[in-house]
Amino acid sequence: MIEAVGLTKRYGKTLAVDNLSFSVPSGRVTGFLGPNGAGKSTTMRMILGLDTPTGGTALIDGKRYRDLQQPLRTVGALLDAKWVHPNRSARAHLQWLARSNRLPAKRVDEVLEIVGLTSVAGKRAGGFSLGMSQRLGIAAALLGDPQVLLFDEPVNGLDPEGILWIRKFMHRLAEEGRTVFVSSHLLSEMALTAQELVVIGRGKLISQSSTEDFVTQATENTVRVRSPQLAPLRSALGKLGVSIRDEGEALVVSGMDCADIGELAAREGVVLHELSPQRGSLEEAFMQLTGDSVEYHTEIAEPGVPATLTTAGK
Amino acid sequence: MSLLAAERIKLFSTRSPWACGLLAVALPVGFTALLAAQAGDQIDATVANTQITTNLGRAVVLVLAALAVTSEYRFGTIRSTFQAVPNRVTALTAKATVVAAVTAVIGALVGFGCWGVFRAIHAGADLALTGAEDWRPVAGQALVFALTGLLALGVGILVRQTAGAVALLLVYSLLVESLVQLIPKIGDDIQRWLPFFAADRFIGATGDDAANRSDLPLSPWGYLAYFAAISLVVLAAGIATAARRDA
Ligand SMILES: Nc1ncnc2c1ncn2[C@@H]1O[C@H](COP(=O)(O)OP(=O)(O)O)[C@@H](O)[C@H]1O
Numbered sequence: 001m002i003e004a005v006g007l008t009k010r011y012g013k014t015l016a017v018d019n020l021s022f023s024v025p026s027g028r029v030t031g032f033l034g035p036n037g038a039g040k041s042t043t044m045r046m047i048l049g050l051d052t053p054t055g056g057t058a059l060i061d062g063k064r065y066r067d068l069q070q071p072l073r074t075v076g077a078l079l080d081a082k083w084v085h086p087n088r089s090a091r092a093h094l095q096w097l098a099r100s101n102r103l104p105a106k107r108v109d110e111v112l113e114i115v116g117l118t119s120v121a122g123k124r125a126g127g128f129s130l131g132m133s134q135r136l137g138i139a140a141a142l143l144g145d146p147q148v149l150l151f152d153e154p155v156n157g158l159d160p161e162g163i164l165w166i167r168k169f170m171h172r173l174a175e176e177g178r179t180v181f182v183s184s185h186l187l188s189e190m191a192l193t194a195q196e197l198v199v200i201g202r203g204k205l206i207s208q209s210s211t212e213d214f215v216t217q218a219t220e221n222t223v224r225v226r227s228p229q230l231a232p233l234r235s236a237l238g239k240l241g242v243s244i245r246d247e248g249e250a251l252v253v254s255g256m257d258c259a260d261i262g263e264l265a266a267r268e269g270v271v272l273h274e275l276s277p278q279r280g281s282l283e284e285a286f287m288q289l290t291g292d293s294v295e296y297h298t299e300i301a302e303p304g305v306p307a308t309l310t311t312a313g314k
Numbered sequence: 315m316s317l318l319a320a321e322r323i324k325l326f327s328t329r330s331p332w333a334c335g336l337l338a339v340a341l342p343v344g345f346t347a348l349l350a351a352q353a354g355d356q357i358d359a360t361v362a363n364t365q366i367t368t369n370l371g372r373a374v375v376l377v378l379a380a381l382a383v384t385s386e387y388r389f390g391t392i393r394s395t396f397q398a399v400p401n402r403v404t405a406l407t408a409k410a411t412v413v414a415a416v417t418a419v420i421g422a423l424v425g426f427g428c429w430g431v432f433r434a435i436h437a438g439a440d441l442a443l444t445g446a447e448d449w450r451p452v453a454g455q456a457l458v459f460a461l462t463g464l465l466a467l468g469v470g471i472l473v474r475q476t477a478g479a480v481a482l483l484l485v486y487s488l489l490v491e492s493l494v495q496l497i498p499k500i501g502d503d504i505q506r507w508l509p510f511f512a513a514d515r516f517i518g519a520t521g522d523d524a525a526n527r528s529d530l531p532l533s534p535w536g537y538l539a540y541f542a543a544i545s546l547v548v549l550a551a552g553i554a555t556a557a558r559r560d561a
């Protein structure tokens with residue numbers, strides 16, 4: 001169980017994390033979702049006591065990280081797979097970590113086996129592919145057989161096979177009753193990986209709910225209406241207070257289903273050329289929710305590409 | 315003890331400390347051999363004067379000790395270190411202990427190596443280690459090297475970048491301290507309070523003019539204590555800074 005209470009971090013003028021409170025339950029995979037720059041990594045560093053919060057606290061099973069005895073036995077984390085000395089072998093990397101927390105030497109071989117790196121354990125970590133580095137990072141996180149696990153964007157840059165492996169692995173860890181907290185900037189990925197979601201934008205909490213609830217809520221259904229007589233239809237809908245988006249030839253209506261719109265059109269004597277239910281895509285919905293919070297919008301938007309879509313593909 | 319073991323594994327599981335260690339011993343011993351063979355007759359045959367080239371080893375030890383921590387910052391392993399041992403004072407003290415032990419061994423090898431090689435080549439001179447005055451410059455290298463290592467570790471923690479820390483340490487120890495002497499009037503007065511000058515006075519080789527000065531404020535052991543104080547203050551400043559700032 002991880003708990004953040006009013007976590008705040010300021011770097012000079014940047015307010016990276018802003019009064020963030022959430023809790024991460026055990027026995028589930030909890031996704032930590034937010035666009036790039038939302039403050040996910042900063043939050044994780046504060047949970048691990050690496051960065052000191054400007055305000056608030058993060059607690060693990062009720063304790064601050066720095067008060068944990070031999071913390072690798074309680075919390076395992078993979079923040080960045082590149083945090084390994086390139087000239088050190090995978091085994092030596094795990095050996096020093098194990099010794100620092102008085103973990104038995106045979107545990108090193110066990111975790112190497114679990115992540116499937118036994119055959120390359122003696123090789124320099126600098127020669128590893130991203131997928132192998134990721135596995136080495138996971139091995140390090142598992143060393144102390146911890147109940148709480150944190151992973152920062154673990155699937156970034158991995159091939160589909162690697163992504164699937166990590167996803168299954170997280171599920172297994174949660175099924176064993178552990179607390180698994182994993183960040184990502186992709187809702188589509190999190191929808192497959194996480195059962196719970198903590199969503200942030202610009203350092204602020206946007207929502208905490210089950211993934212299912214978040215997705216239903218986020219992908220609110222809309223109806224597309226095409227008609228040669230849009231003006232009277234728009235004013236009739238307007239009176240009912242539903243939200244309407246204009247798309248030139250058509251209107252996109254949310255908060256009213258096809259049947260009701262069709263009946264309204266008949267009453268108003270409006271001819272319809274199209275009346276079709278639309279299901280929003282996950283990423284679109286996510287972008288809509290965090291839209292105001294996307295920090296780099298304009299910087300990364302290419303001409304002609306809607307700004308709201310660019311972060312999703314990054 | 316487990317923290318010392320962890321730091322020992324870290325230090326010995328990459329190549330550069332081995333390379334530095336080897337170089338730190340081979341350079342001064344090699345140059346001492348050359349010196350003894352070529353100019354043995356022009357140097358006063360005292361035990362302290364077998365140690366004239368040891369500064370070469372000290373310079374390499376500066377690099378070794380600074381790298382022990384700057385490479386952790388460079389590759390991000392300092393975060394794993396603090397994750398494993400959240401009490402940063404404890405974590406860095408363990409590292410300092412291992413660095414001190416390793417550099418002390420290097421210092422001893424340098425001290426006895428240079429003395430042995432000089433004595434073997436320049437067989438005519440009486441260079442037996444008979445009293446405390448003879449043992450100090452030879453065995454004392456272990457102390458000087460260990461303190462040098464701690465000073466460099468402290469600078470490494472403060473600076474964090476390898477290039478910056480190494481440049482600062484080498485330029486300071488090899489150039490700045492001797493250039494200070496050129497400042498009119500006060501140069502000499504400043505120089506006698508500089509850390510590596512102090513370390514040299516503890517060894518007491520007469521290779522440079524300064525050593526022949528009779529107006530020095532401290533005894534050899536006094537100078538060692540002074541050098542130790544400076545090294546430990548720099549190290550403590552580094553550890554205190556690392557404990558406060560974001561990793
Ligand atoms: N060490 C730091 N110094 C200054 N600014 C930082 C630092 N770390 C993160 N930031 C800033 O804080 C914000 C959040 O960053 P980060 O936590 O990395 O976001 P995320 O992981 O969600 O992409 C960004 O604006 C980033 O530039």
Ligand SMILES: [Mg+2]
Nearest residue numbers: 040041152153
């Ligand atoms: Mg990040």
